Amino acid sequence: MEKIAIVTGGSRGIGAATAYLAAERGYAVCVNYLYNSEAAQRVVDSIQQQGGNAIAVAADIACETEVLHLFKTVDEQLGRVSALVNNAGILEPQMRVENMSAARLNQVFMTNITGSFLCAREAVKRMSTKQGGSGGSIVNVSSVASRLGSPNEYIDYAASKGAIDTLTIGLAKEVAEEGIRVNAVRPGFIDTDIHASGGEPNRIERVKASIPLKRGGQAIEVAQAILWLLSDEASYTTGAFIDIAGGK
Ligand code: NAP
Helix, strand or coil: CCCEEEECCCCCHHHHHHHHHHHHCCCEEEEEECCCHHHHHHHHHHHHHCCCCEEEEECCCCCHHHHHHHHHHHHHHCCCCCEEEECCCCCCCCCCHHHCCHHHHHHHHHHHHHHHHHHHHHHHHHHCHHHCCCCEEEEEECCCHHHHCCCCCCHHHHHHHHHHHHHHHHHHHHCHHHCEEEEEEEECCECCCHHHHCCCCCHHHHHHHHCCCCCCECHHHHHHHHHHHHCHHHCCCCCCEEEECCCC
């Protein structure tokens, strides 16, 4: 089966590391992004320079029509998707629940929850052996926040990742007989730009003493687990979680 991967939020951080590693492992890769076309193009150019096949597609995963456009573009330019990495996710500035506006909550839930559901939906339609597909693998990028709760930082974000855990458990069972495996990674404290979105670029420095391994993680350390879950080496693994958070 031809290996074709969509990595949402593939222009930076964990998504970019995953896109590079997927290309190295023989996937044609769609690098989805929201605004940062230069960063997405850099990932694509670098993959192509190494002899790989990649395209960049701008699409807001929180918007249904843009998700439809993303998957249609992949159908037309790469072929039928066999691997989805539901990676794109956001968090908002740190604050307590009592200060969170409805607009903020909706933005986080639309992107992290609805966006992941919509992408999973479109992937299942193409992968399901019941719908003429050849099967496939979905990896959802959750967070250890789903079990830690992120008090005083972003409980909304943590709750959105709780929903992703439940999506993983339910969808894995729903599509298991259709040749599709669904798993999740739960990173924590990975050195990317996301902490700046929370208003604290040096967050890992502050919390690292509380991490059993006493350091933050690198995006590649998450990408390696994602690629294992996508691969045939994980052929009997579905509905499973790999925590990548230094023991926290
Ligand atoms: P990041 O460095 O902030 O990168 C976010 C990526 O998502 C960018 O490519 C961004 O595109 C894209 N994106 C944001 N909103 C989008 C939307 N609505 N539609 C499409 N793409 C969108 O994030 P990261 O740290 O690599 O995080 C990746 C995933 O890992 C997220 O789901 C995050 O919750 C999860 N995670 C991260 C950590 C951590 O410590 N870093 C820990 C646990 C879980 P642009 O470049 O165009 O903005």
